[in-house]
Amino acid sequence: MKLRVRALKYQWAGIIAVAVALAALPPSWFEHGPPVCLIRAAIGVCPFCGSVRALAHFFHGHLSEAVRMNLNVIVTGPLLLYLAADALVRLAGWDRRVNIWKGSNHRAT
Numbered sequence: 001m002k003l004r005v006r007a008l009k010y011q012w013a014g015i016i017a018v019a020v021a022l023a024a025l026p027p028s029w030f031e032h033g034p035p036v037c038l039i040r041a042a043i044g045v046c047p048f049c050g051s052v053r054a055l056a057h058f059f060h061g062h063l064s065e066a067v068r069m070n071l072n073v074i075v076t077g078p079l080l081l082y083l084a085a086d087a088l089v090r091l092a093g094w095d096r097r098v099n100i101w102k103g104s105n106h107r108a109t
């Protein structure tokens with residue numbers, strides 16, 4: 001059980017690290033280097049190419065540029081933002097302190 005919790009914490013930290021990297025690094029940082037897409041190399045086109053650049057622009061608030069890079073950012077951008085916020089709440093333990101449906105978990109003494 002403790003191993004599973006530890007694995008989840010690494011997973012949450014990874015999600016947060018990806019979101020922070022996308023927000024901290026300039027979008028132009030992701031535009032350098034050779035393309036490394038195996039799908040494009042195999043069949044010539046790829047529906048996922050540009051996704052990282054799109055997410056980088058999304059996290060910098062450049063929404064039109066993000067959509068221009070890859071349309072899937074309409075789903076993946078808000079999803080990653082939600083997952084990072086959820087991971088932060090769980091990693092910080094805030095989800096155990098207050099349950100909005102049941103009220104505070106703290107007992108009055």
Ligand SMILES: [Zn+2]
Pocket residue numbers: 037038039040046047048049050
């Ligand atoms: Zn690709």
